[in-house]
Amino acid sequence: MYKSKSVARKYVVSSALVASMAFSPALSEGVFAMADSDAVEQPDSSGSLETDALNKGDRGRDVTALQTELESLGYYTYNLDGLFGPITEDAVEDFQRDQGLQIDGIAGPETMEALSSAEASSEDSESVSVSQSEVVSIAKNLIGTPYVWGGTSPDGFDSSGFIQYVFNQAGVDLSRTERDMWKYDGEQIESPSIGDVVFFEGTYDVEGASHSGIYIGNNQIIHAGSDGVEISDLSYDYWQDHYLGVKSFK
Structure with a gap:
């Protein structure tokens, strides 16, 4: 008799639990919806993006x-x-x-x-990318080298000597001056990619291209300026005023 009461008592409890789940669809749906939401927010194993938009202030x-x-x-x-x-x-x-x-x-x-x-x-174009990366890597390793008029070595560079040296290290022969690089070497293109060379004119009293820098992305170049090899931002008015064009030396 005691055993049968125990069984009945367990049945009542189980029935109550089933009833509460049956009459609480919003609660159970909310739990599963939350689980689905968590799953969607996770990027796939490749690391690719799985969201409609990312804005300033987002993180993760x-x-x-x-x-x-x-x-x-x-x-x-x-x-x-x-x-x-x-x-x-x-x-x-x-x-x-x-x-x-x-x-x-x-x-x-x-x-x-x-x-x-x-x-x-x-x-x-992986082979090209590797070459472009090599050019940028060589150029970055020379940051801080002093400016020397007529300089063509890591002891000191002028602007064209720096470009010629970097590309020579990457296996590309270029003319000695910016004017000749612009006239005779490579291919003129519309906008720069990493490893391309941006040319300027009128930076000193010479006809044609007079200065240049290697584009490294993010609207920046590495070049041999008056303070030595450094990174500069192309958004400055000075560069905009003297901009000539871009050439690729692949």
Whole structure:
């Protein structure tokens, strides 16, 4: 008799639990919806982006994936910290500008699609990318070298001597002066990619190209200026006023 009461008591409890679940669909749906939401927010194992848009102030693995893609294309050169701050926003805007997209600093669907396409194109030309990366690496290792008029070695460079030396180390022979590089070497292109050379005119009293720098992404160049080999921002009025064009020496 005692045993049967125990069984009945267990049955009542179990029935109550089933009833509460049956009459509380909103609660159970909310739990599963939350689980589904967590799953969607996670990037896939490849690290690709799985969100509609990333904005300034966002953080997490999706932002890290965005920074990684921008870095691979030369637009982001800082820590992969997963924080969508001013530096990441600037990199997105630079990419949008080069791609002819709306410049709003937001990594929306069009920007992400363009990133994927640009990265795929970069992978298709891997041998070129390696060469461009080598040029930038050689140039960066020379930062701080003093400016010397007529200089063509790590003891001191003038602007064209620096360009000639870097490309010679990468296996590309160039003319000695910027004027001749601009007239005779490489191929003139519309806009710079990493490893291309940006030319300027009128920086001193000489006809034609008079200065140049190696484009390293993020609207920056490495060049031999009056203070030695350094990185400069192309957005400064001085460079804009003297801009001549871009050549690729692949």
